[in-house]
Amino acid sequence: MPLPSSFSPPPFRLVINGYGRIGRCFLRAITEAGLTERLQVVAINEPAELTSIAYLTRFDSTHGRFPGNVAETKDGLVLNGCPIAVTHAYTPEGVDWDALKPDLLVECSGQYHQRVDLARFIAAGVPRLLLSHPAASAPDVDATIVFGVNHTLLDRQAQIISGASCTTNAAIPVLATLLEEVGLEHVLITTLHSAMNDQPLIDGYHHPDLRRTRSAMQSIIPVATGLARGIERLLPQLTDRVTAKAIRVPTANVSALDMTLALKRATDATEINQLLEHAAAGKYRGQLATTNTPHASIDFNHDPHSAIIDMSQTQNVAPNIVNLLLWFDNEWGFANRLLDIAQYWLSAD
Numbered sequence: 001m002p003l004p005s006s007f008s009p010p011p012f013r014l015v016i017n018g019y020g021r022i023g024r025c026f027l028r029a030i031t032e033a034g035l036t037e038r039l040q041v042v043a044i045n046e047p048a049e050l051t052s053i054a055y056l057t058r059f060d061s062t063h064g065r066f067p068g069n070v071a072e073t074k075d076g077l078v079l080n081g082c083p084i085a086v087t088h089a090y091t092p093e094g095v096d097w098d099a100l101k102p103d104l105l106v107e108c109s110g111q112y113h114q115r116v117d118l119a120r121f122i123a124a125g126v127p128r129l130l131l132s133h134p135a136a137s138a139p140d141v142d143a144t145i146v147f148g149v150n151h152t153l154l155d156r157q158a159q160i161i162s163g164a165s166c167t168t169n170a171a172i173p174v175l176a177t178l179l180e181e182v183g184l185e186h187v188l189i190t191t192l193h194s195a196m197n198d199q200p201l202i203d204g205y206h207h208p209d210l211r212r213t214r215s216a217m218q219s220i221i222p223v224a225t226g227l228a229r230g231i232e233r234l235l236p237q238l239t240d241r242v243t244a245k246a247i248r249v250p251t252a253n254v255s256a257l258d259m260t261l262a263l264k265r266a267t268d269a270t271e272i273n274q275l276l277e278h279a280a281a282g283k284y285r286g287q288l289a290t291t292n293t294p295h296a297s298i299d300f301n302h303d304p305h306s307a308i309i310d311m312s313q314t315q316n317v318a319p320n321i322v323n324l325l326l327w328f329d330n331e332w333g334f335a336n337r338l339l340d341i342a343q344y345w346l347s348a349d
Contacts, residue, residue: 018109019046025335097125131162147340148287166334168230170307183264191246254297266319
């Protein structure tokens with residue numbers, strides 16, 4: 001018997017563990033996409049005080065005011081009339097996940113990277129777990145997903161997956177396109193990344209990496225990065241061919257990738273831009289975009305793409321070496337890819 005035209009499937013129940021920059025952006029992305037009836041966030045676990053959680057949901061220095069009403073109750077939040085329970089546990093076992101009946105937990109605390117710890121959420125009653133950060137190693141998750149590249153690998157048997165990182169999501173569609181079209185011999189990437197909350201505003205004794213003890217707002221600071229490992233995990237054809245470094249810069253949001261690529265054949269900036277423009281309009285529509293406008297980084301604040309290729313900056317270093325500049329909102333773009341993964345994974349049933 002066909003379903004009546006008024007039929008709508010029941011909503012999926014989501015919970016968020018860790019309500020920092022990405023956790024809050026993920027919740028807001030659901031709201032701005034108009035998906036709150038389909039994807040219902042029913043609980044947030046965050047050790048911070050409820051008043052602070054409500055306040056930082058309502059007001060955001062980077063992305064502006066929340067698009068709707070945020071109310072604080074005795075037990076949690078009410079966003080645009082939808083109640084969200086708030087708990088304050090420090091461990092996966094500290095929340096009664098069974099009582100919440102979640103379909104998916106989005107892990108945004110960044111504290112859990114190995115399967116032995118991630119499995120604690122599953123044992124505590126979570127059926128599926130989506131990480132907002134890379135796993136320690138490939139076997140620690142059932143899959144590492146860059147939406148638009150390999151999301152079709154997801155199936156109902158998977159329980160623990162990673163959405164990789166903001167930089168991996170920015171780089172992979174570009175590298176995959178050029179790997180297929182012209183071939184890649186070697187890749188050198190410098191990430192120019194906005195300051196993050198593991199850096200102090202003024203010098204302080206808080207991190208074993210001595211550079212990260214320095215003021216985020218006063219210096220350009222080199223830091224370690226796992227980007228090369230993340231790229232090789234998704235594109236094994238490039239194993240031992242990727243070198244990456246990262247530099248934190250004193251801006252609040254929006255980052256860039258400076259890519260130098262040694263290609264397998266000679267080409268020019270015009271062909272490279274045409275290939276990437278075609279990819280942005282086709283296979284990676286929604287993940288990639290292109291621009292020829294003379295932009296500054298702030299112009300991409302709250303841009304939902306994984307990367308925007310600045311075609312005005314594409315140049316040849318040699319006949320088979322090209323340099324590219326990619327912009328990306330390291331918060332909002334990545335939060336929207338997590339949302340894409342969540343929708344696809346839940347709907348795969």
